[in-house]
Amino acid sequence: MYKAPRGTSDILPAEQAYWKYVEEKAISLCQLYGYQPLSTPLLEDSQLFTRTSASGTDIVDKEMYIFKDRGGHELALRPEGTAPVCRAYLQHGLFSLPQPVRLYYIGATFRYERPQAGRYRQHQQFGFEAIGDADSALDAEVIVMARNFLLSLGLIQFTIQLNSIGCKLCQPRYREILKKHYTALNSIQGHLCSDCQTRLERNPLRLLDCKNASCQEMADTAPKTVDFLCPECRAHFQSLQEYLSILGISFQFNHRLVRGLDYYTRTVFEIQPGKGTTQQGALGGGGRYDNLIEELGGEFTPAVGFAAGMERLILKLKEEKISIPPLPEPVVFIAYLGSEAKNEAIKLAFQLRQVGIATIVAVGDKSLKAQLKQADARGTSYAIIIGKEEIESQSAILRDMKSGEQKIIPLAKVAETLISR
RNA sequence: GUGAGUGUAGCCCAGUGGUUAAGGCGCCAGGUUGUGGCCCUGGUGAGCGUGGGUUCAAAUCCCACCACUCACCCCA
Numbered sequence: 001m002y003k004a005p006r007g008t009s010d011i012l013p014a015e016q017a018y019w020k021y022v023e024e025k026a027i028s029l030c031q032l033y034g035y036q037p038l039s040t041p042l043l044e045d046s047q048l049f050t051r052t053s054a055s056g057t058d059i060v061d062k063e064m065y066i067f068k069d070r071g072g073h074e075l076a077l078r079p080e081g082t083a084p085v086c087r088a089y090l091q092h093g094l095f096s097l098p099q100p101v102r103l104y105y106i107g108a109t110f111r112y113e114r115p116q117a118g119r120y121r122q123h124q125q126f127g128f129e130a131i132g133d134a135d136s137a138l139d140a141e142v143i144v145m146a147r148n149f150l151l152s153l154g155l156i157q158f159t160i161q162l163n164s165i166g167c168k169l170c171q172p173r174y175r176e177i178l179k180k181h182y183t184a185l186n187s188i189q190g191h192l193c194s195d196c197q198t199r200l201e202r203n204p205l206r207l208l209d210c211k212n213a214s215c216q217e218m219a220d221t222a223p224k225t226v227d228f229l230c231p232e233c234r235a236h237f238q239s240l241q242e243y244l245s246i247l248g249i250s251f252q253f254n255h256r257l258v259r260g261l262d263y264y265t266r267t268v269f270e271i272q273p274g275k276g277t278t279q280q281g282a283l284g285g286g287g288r289y290d291n292l293i294e295e296l297g298g299e300f301t302p303a304v305g306f307a308a309g310m311e312r313l314i315l316k317l318k319e320e321k322i323s324i325p326p327l328p329e330p331v332v333f334i335a336y337l338g339s340e341a342k343n344e345a346i347k348l349a350f351q352l353r354q355v356g357i358a359t360i361v362a363v364g365d366k367s368l369k370a371q372l373k374q375a376d377a378r379g380t381s382y383a384i385i386i387g388k389e390e391i392e393s394q395s396a397i398l399r400d401m402k403s404g405e406q407k408i409i410p411l412a413k414v415a416e417t418l419i420s421r
Numbered sequence: 422g423u424g425a426g427u428g429u430a431g432c433c434c435a436g437u438g439g440u441u442a443a444g445g446c447g448c449c450a451g452g453u454u455g456u457g458g459c460c461c462u463g464g465u466g467a468g469c470g471u472g473g474g475u476u477c478a479a480a481u482c483c484c485a486c487c488a489c490u491c492a493c494c495c496c497a
Binding site: 003006057058059062063080081109111113114115116117118119120123124125126127195206209210211212259260261270278279280281282283284285307308309310311312313335337338367368369370371372373374375376377383385387388389397399401404406 | 422423449450451453455456457458488489490491492493494495496497
């Protein structure tokens with residue numbers, strides 16, 4: 001028996017209402033803020049990610065789905081959405097549009113890791129990116145969108161964690177200071193975990209988010225990124241906070257927040273869920289990536305964005321028992337008895353659909369009881385019953401499934417009767 | 422990659438060495454010779470994740486493997 005590959009899953013009809021709900025909220029949010037949809041392939045040249053995200057990040061080091069196609073090209077199932085959007089921005093010359101260009105996407109993302117609650121090898125991400133302006137008002141816009149998105153879903157138990165990690169100018173300086181701090185402490189205490197030993201060399205910023213107890217002690221006393229920002233980055237971060245405060249958006253500083261991808265500059269933020277039954281991690285995260293497009297071969301183009309995990313959001317919706325509008329069910333179920341009636345039933349179903357009435361017609365020549373049971377199971381509002389008697393009088397029984405009331409109407413008037421209801 | 426737990430019909434699950442593996446949901450049929458949702462009756466459907474071992478005898482004990490779940494790392 002075949003099963004869906006590990007970490008992937010089928011989304012059955014019973015689940016689809018959640019997906020539609022979240023997608024519709026996402027789309028209407030983006031419309032409200034003037035973001036336009038963009039779809040990119042699931043596959044990309046693997047270097048798009050290895051170059052931009054760089055090594056030393058988990059996504060590149062251990063979570064990428066990489067393979068060679070028949071032509072020998074190394075491709076990757078996209079592990080994140082931002083780099084493909086930037087690639088498309090450059091490839092199609094979107095830089096010639098008025099800037100910033102505001103884009104959003106909803107699509108599958110892949111990471112090879114051990115699945116658990118809210119963590120899958122294939123998951124759906126909703127993200128939006130504003131490309132082409134460094135104005136911190138844009139950072140604020142993105143953060144507010146992220147917040148309002150969750151609120152529109154009915155989720156209220158979350159916090160926005162915020163930090164600034166500087167730019168090309170000030171971040172290298174900070175890195176050196178951080179390295180000195182760790183090297184000094186480590187030579188005295190010598191408690192740095194093996195992961196952090198490598199981080200110290202390859203990706204010192206990520207020393208800060210190590211969860212290892214002894215490393216945490218060192219992180220607690222470590223110098224903070226915000227204290228070493230250059231004047232421009234400091235002003236940028238300052239004004240971002242002002243915008244947020246004007247809008248009454250509350251957030252928490254998190255000096256240890258550095259994010260898992262290398263391309264981030266200045267603003268980084270994450271949406272952390274309140275305490276729940278699972279440890280699913282961030283509901284979403286994002287930040288500014290001013291150098292990414294330049295690294296991909298374009299002009300210097302500052303940008304900022306956000307992405308959320310749909311599965312995690314749905315998990316939360318269920319955890320908090322937020323009710324979701326059901327998917328629409330067909331209005332009418334047509335039951336028949338006998339082969340003449342069957343012909344009439346099929347014809348009637350065809351006609352009803354022509355005028356836009358969602359209809360299921362019975363098949364398989366089952367008992368009327370079984371047919372009505374199906375109508376009930378599908379939750380149709382009406383059942384139409386056609387038997388021998390009805391054929392003779394060219395009529396049909398229209399049964400209201402909720403009240404159980406039924407009346408006989410001319411076959412020719414079924415559509416019109418249903419429309420008038 | 423590491424750790425823990427679980428693995429019996431489509432789903433939820435009882436059963437801890439010994440008759441044809443129990444129940445609920447679902448599904449099918451009947452009670453109502455043309456009528457759903459409640460009720461009643463009957464039926465359908467598993468040989469107990471896979472392989473090996475212990476034993477007169479194993480779903481029940483042992484070993485290995487696989488899968489699932491959760492957690493760690495890290496992130497959506």
